[in-house]
Amino acid sequence: MDTYRVNDVITDLGLRRNELNIIYATTLLNVFNFYLHSEYMRIDDMPLSTLFKSWSHFGKDMPADLNRLFKLQKNVNNHVGVSHDLYMKLFQLSKPKLDYDYIFVDEAQDLNGAIIDVIQNQDAKLMLVGDSYQQIYGFRLSIDALNQFDGFKNYALTNSFRFGPETAELAKKVLSIGYRTPQIFGLNKQQNIDKITKYPYAYLCRSNAGIFDILIQFMSKGTKIAFEGGKNSYNFSLIRDVYALYNDEPQLVKNPQLKMFRDWYELETFLNTSGDRELSAAVNIVDKYKDDIPKYLHEIHKLPDIPKENAEIILSTVHKAKGMEYDQVKLHNDFAEIGYLNKVISETEGDYIAGQTLEEINLLYVAATRSKHKLELNEDLEKLRSKEYQIIDNTTNFKRRNVVEEINEVELAKYHFLKQKHSKTSNIKNKNNVKITTVDNKIKINNPTVVPNNRMSSYDFIKQYIKNN
Numbered sequence: 001m002d003t004y005r006v007n008d009v010i011t012d013l014g015l016r017r018n019e020l021n022i023i024y025a026t027t028l029l030n031v032f033n034f035y036l037h038s039e040y041m042r043i044d045d046m047p048l049s050t051l052f053k054s055w056s057h058f059g060k061d062m063p064a065d066l067n068r069l070f071k072l073q074k075n076v077n078n079h080v081g082v083s084h085d086l087y088m089k090l091f092q093l094s095k096p097k098l099d100y101d102y103i104f105v106d107e108a109q110d111l112n113g114a115i116i117d118v119i120q121n122q123d124a125k126l127m128l129v130g131d132s133y134q135q136i137y138g139f140r141l142s143i144d145a146l147n148q149f150d151g152f153k154n155y156a157l158t159n160s161f162r163f164g165p166e167t168a169e170l171a172k173k174v175l176s177i178g179y180r181t182p183q184i185f186g187l188n189k190q191q192n193i194d195k196i197t198k199y200p201y202a203y204l205c206r207s208n209a210g211i212f213d214i215l216i217q218f219m220s221k222g223t224k225i226a227f228e229g230g231k232n233s234y235n236f237s238l239i240r241d242v243y244a245l246y247n248d249e250p251q252l253v254k255n256p257q258l259k260m261f262r263d264w265y266e267l268e269t270f271l272n273t274s275g276d277r278e279l280s281a282a283v284n285i286v287d288k289y290k291d292d293i294p295k296y297l298h299e300i301h302k303l304p305d306i307p308k309e310n311a312e313i314i315l316s317t318v319h320k321a322k323g324m325e326y327d328q329v330k331l332h333n334d335f336a337e338i339g340y341l342n343k344v345i346s347e348t349e350g351d352y353i354a355g356q357t358l359e360e361i362n363l364l365y366v367a368a369t370r371s372k373h374k375l376e377l378n379e380d381l382e383k384l385r386s387k388e389y390q391i392i393d394n395t396t397n398f399k400r401r402n403v404v405e406e407i408n409e410v411e412l413a414k415y416h417f418l419k420q421k422h423s424k425t426s427n428i429k430n431k432n433n434v435k436i437t438t439v440d441n442k443i444k445i446n447n448p449t450v451v452p453n454n455r456m457s458s459y460d461f462i463k464q465y466i467k468n469n
């Protein structure tokens with residue numbers, strides 16, 4: 001079992017390893033993964049020009065490259081192992097007929113086109129169970145199968161035996177940010193929202209960067225920490241790479257997609273124009289812990305992987321806590337800000353909305369509904385609970401935008417950033433013979449004509465510098 005990565009695409013297609021080709025390879029891989037997850041039998045059946053508008057920018061023959069990748073991957077002697085997605089696609093392409101009378105599907109809100117195609121072609125009676133508000137795997141190109149099948153009898157499961165009325169009210173409030181107003185009843189009177197005063201409890205985070213943050217708080221105290229899904233399933237390589245840029249050591253960056261940034265300033269500038277949440281979270285962590293990052297990474301590496309039943313804190317991302325439940329749950333403060341989500345949604349025009357925005361709300365909903373006994377909220381959810389936010393009432397049913405288009409927009413943002421960067425760099429060099437690199441507030445400049453003001457952010461400083469020169 002293995003994951004096919006951007007580096008593999010570059011090697012397998014014999015591309016030169018430059019910044020633009022890394023973006024192309026990333027886009028190609030996104031599209032290729034979309035194919036593996038999709039109902040399409042052939043790559044050439046996919047409406048590429050409408051699904052992936054950005055590929056025309058690269059001047060490459062994307063359909064031909066996709067077909068080459070697929071041919072290579074199907075070869076069992078290829079250097080890359082077979083991924084779950086690949087063997088499921090091959091299973092779908094074999095048009096299987098399963099010898100079952102009934103098929104039950106759980107978590108039907110997070111299926112994909114290939115699996116739906118297999119299920120649809122069976123003669124068996126089908127029962128789908130799921131919760132559309134728990135769809136959180138859009139970034140893995142999942143599809144809500146609950147909206148895909150016609151002619152089914154629907155039964156609403158509105159009662160939860162896990163949580164009580166307070167949590168049910170909060171859950172409804174969270175979903176109402178995305179204008180969704182389901183009935184939810186909490187039947188467990190033993191469960192409520194309150195401060196947690198004793199171990200053990202589960203600490204749920206939105207991001208790996210959040211997990212890192214919590215680890216730093218508790219490691220030094222010797223708290224017994226277990227990881228939902230096992231310690232090895234948490235990867236802090238993004239933080240390590242971002243720190244390398246912060247520390248002016250771009251040669252240490254391993255992630256090919258981060259290699260396009262030569263320094264911290266370029267990374268920050270990029271983040272001003274893109275909505276890459278995971279990367280933003282890693283940058284915030286590096287900004288917070290600065291030169292202590294390597295020490296903390298080393299300490300985390302040394303932590304034992306203890307079983308959950310021996311732990312004082314079970315640490316988990318919401319994605320890994322899906323389908324799980326814990327007696328006590330505490331929520332970290334690294335979720336998307338509710339005021340921001342509310343603003344994005346209220347300003348949305350038309351029916352279509354970024355799936356990512358809805359999924360951020362779904363993540364809050366999943367997180368808030370994992371506790372069987374006590375739930376401790378973060379500040380933002382506490383405010384939502386005390387009605388400090390005005391939730392706009394609207395019955396609009398948003399449709400999701402095409403997920404691949406959304407994912408590839410980040411790559412397109414990188415493409416434009418790169419183009420702009422190259423033209424700006426040459427302008428600066430020609431006009432003033434100046435090279436600027438910044439690390440946080442330490443600004444290095446070889447031809448200073450203005451004195452850096454330490455209270456100014458490096459970004460503002462550079463903007464002012466360029467304006468004045």
Ligand SMILES: Nc1ncnc2c1ncn2[C@@H]1O[C@H](COP(=O)(O)OP(=O)(O)OP(=O)(O)O)[C@@H](O)[C@H]1O
Binds near residue numbers: 162322325369
């Ligand atoms: N009929 C019942 N009476 C009492 N308790 C129940 C009943 N059905 C389920 N439960 C309990 O309620 C909790 C939640 O049930 P379950 O995990 O099946 O819900 P779910 O719908 O899959 O939740 P989610 O999708 O949010 O993870 C579990 O602790 C389960 O034991």
